[in-house]
Amino acid sequence: MTPRYPLEGVISWNMNTTCNYRCTYCTQRFVDDRKQSARDLPAFVAAFAGLPGDWEIKLSGGEPFRHPDFLAGVQGLVDGGLRVSVVTNLSSKRETLAAYVDATAPKPGVLSASLHLEYADPDAFLDTLCWLAERHAGPVVATCVATRETLPRLKDLQARFASRGQRLLAQPEKQDRDVIAYTPAEREALLALGGHNGLGRIDPDLSGRPCWAGARYFIVDHRGEAYRCYPARRYRQERLGNVLDGSLRLALDAEPCRYRYCNCTVPQGRGMVDLRDAPAASA
Numbered sequence: 481m482t483p484r485y486p487l488e489g490v491i492s493w494n495m496n497t498t499c500n501y502r503c504t505y506c507t508q509r510f511v512d513d514r515k516q517s518a519r520d521l522p523a524f525v526a527a528f529a530g531l532p533g534d535w536e537i538k539l540s541g542g543e544p545f546r547h548p549d550f551l552a553g554v555q556g557l558v559d560g561g562l563r564v565s566v567v568t569n570l571s572s573k574r575e576t577l578a579a580y581v582d583a584t585a586p587k588p589g590v591l592s593a594s595l596h597l598e599y600a601d602p603d604a605f606l607d608t609l610c611w612l613a614e615r616h617a618g619p620v621v622a623t624c625v626a627t628r629e630t631l632p633r634l635k636d637l638q639a640r641f642a643s644r645g646q647r648l649l650a651q652p653e654k655q656d657r658d659v660i661a662y663t664p665a666e667r668e669a670l671l672a673l674g675g676h677n678g679l680g681r682i683d684p685d686l687s688g689r690p691c692w693a694g695a696r697y698f699i700v701d702h703r704g705e706a707y708r709c710y711p712a713r714r715y716r717q718e719r720l721g722n723v724l725d726g727s728l729r730l731a732l733d734a735e736p737c738r739y740r741y742c743n744c745t746v747p748q749g750r751g752m753v754d755l756r757d758a759p760a761a762s763a
């Protein structure tokens with residue numbers, strides 16, 4: 481069944497590749513050029529603000545707060561009428577985080593904080609998360625990648641976060657852009673933690689199901705290259721053009737999914753694809 485037309489579309493923008501961490505599981509770590517030029521920022525903002533209809537933009541990287549003009553970019557997007565969400569490692573100073581919260585207050589999106597146990601102390605991270613949750617008008621959530629080493633710690637960590645009113649969601653580890661070969665017991669543990677981002681699944685096969693990705697959801701990289709969704713970019717299929725050169729073309733309707741597994745939280749979590757009877761994992 482085709483899900484209802486999503487009134488608010490969503491863009492996932494990997495706005496930079498720069499980061500102050502070097503996590504072993506980072507999917508960006510093979511990118512040579514981790515420097516970021518602010519040169520194209522006004523063109524990006526104008527292109528996103530010019531999209532017809534209502535849109536939320538999810539900023540990620542790299543670490544988006546490391547973009548040299550991050551807060552100016554956020555303000556430009558807010559002024560352009562977009563709802564702004566962010567995925568951050570939460571390592572920025574509180575005054576910078578507060579400036580972000582203030583800028584997005586008119587139309588707050590989701591603040592998703594990634595706990596990277598190779599770098600961050602969980603207690604300090606949780607303190608900052610609680611401090612933010614009191615100030616941010618939109619949802620605040622934490623995530624943590626379930627590596628083989630961290631997976632056994634996540635149940636306790638989830639309880640610690642819950643005791644302070646915060647959610648900690650697990651994310652499957654990917655290497656070479658595929659979910660790693662978890663054992664059946666590890667998969668069970670991951671599902672008991674809520675699956676990928678609390679969606680109850682790890683890497684479901686949704687192929688053939690109508691999905692609004694490509695029309696009301698798309699992803700953009702730091703060079704402006706746009707694809708239907710993350711699996712589309714992985715396979716270099718369903719390229720939608722480039723945001724910066726004016727060649728972006730979105731589909732008008734939901735179209736069948738072509739991919740063996742879906743790791744896109746937004747279409748799954750926002751009802752853009754019908755998940756009824758979907759398997760917890762791809763075969």
Ligand code: SF4
Nearest residue numbers: 499501502503506542
């Ligand atoms: S914080 Fe995120 S972007 Fe930075 S190295 Fe870790 S996984 Fe990569």
Ligand code: SF4
Nearest residue numbers: 691693709737742744
């Ligand atoms: S992989 Fe996921 S987001 Fe992409 S088309 Fe399929 S269901 Fe939609």
